[in-house]
Amino acid sequence: MNSNGDGITQARETGTLGKLMVLLDLVTHADAPLRFTDILSLAGQPRGTLHRQLSHLVEEGLLELDGDGRYSPGLRLLDFAARSWARNEFRLIAEPHLAALQQATGETVHLGVLRGSSIIYLDKVEGRQSVRMYSQIGNASPCYCTGVGKAALSLLAPESLRGLVAGLSFTRFTASTHVSAETLLAEIREIADRGYAFDCEEHEAGIRCVAAPVWSEDRTFIGGISITGPAYRLSMELLREWAVPVQLAAERIMEGMRIRLGPRR
Template structure:
């Protein structure tokens, strides 16, 4: 049947995990929903073994059985694919909004994502001012003392936040770094209410920023955007004035994500 993967085009794998992945791939790449007999003929596995594997994949939400008793990709698989797309394409979608934020503020704009206990910078629009930031795309910074990092922490479910803080050593980078966990948790609670986070020279002396989180349609954190500048140019008034602009930029990226993925549900 044209377009349906065969045992030659989808490797059966050599172990239990490999065979399970091959089954998911077989169903996901098929141009129509597959019945059990279709899958049986393409894998060559014993009927009983194949039935157990398919049942397990259905239980895990990676596959589903539709009304016609055919196998189709499950909601969990679709969500994983959606999240992978969001992460890989986030930089492209955010780029025009980072530039607009840069045009409005004149300072350095960062796009970052959370990786374990750190923020990884995915993109940067350099300030047009003489003094610029030393940050680099791909560089990691601690989450607990950076603007994007604290915005990310505030976006996490409480259980994951507590687990992450358990793994974090609150090292003082500057005299302004928050090293008391209870104080940090109180600030994170305020960030949740405000919708933006500040870094007041907490990671680098003389550097301030304001940041906001970017969520997917499931309200899961996928990234953050910030405006950063030297303290002598960026006072408290500037941080407060830029906070709505940063939140608006994050919101615009979220709209791009929603539009790219189509109607929810």
């Protein structure tokens, strides 16, 4: 029953916590608040069991139950996340370099890390603000159709890569989305050779990006940074030019991490 949408869930689903997290995933990934019965059919568990599990999640503030008996994600999650984000060392170190890259190109810059088979966006720097915060930050996107994702994959050892790709279920988002392991693996090899990746409207029509891989020495972080923008403004030629500054920024971030984290180990 592990209908695991996009592979953040890396855990086996045994253990009390594991079961509860499956439920939390279910509710947070839904498009609208779910009623008890909806969850019942999705989770495929006995009513009594499910009821108690949901009650526990509500008690802890991880879910909220409104007057109509509909379950939504709890706001306590926001508090946890705000702290998680504010203190993230990788993000703190990368921030100035992302800002510089944004200044230099005028386009939107992203920072993301690989978790399971998803990219979680850690930061986003935009030129013209006024865009909603949280708009992208925290969001999980598939690794096989994003610049940051493919850059991250290019860092994996052959076995890990094969294992990860084997577990992917491809969704076609646009005409150019990779939908087979073979073409994806071929492109990853190219990316590993040249050191940077493109996303040519593979995730969203009309959106392109160049991305460079970033990693920490202890491999806790495997991710990347990217410059993203509309296809009409970002020709492939321009993107190829920008590969240089993106790679440079990636270098500087990794240097920053060595300085900051190095001494302790």
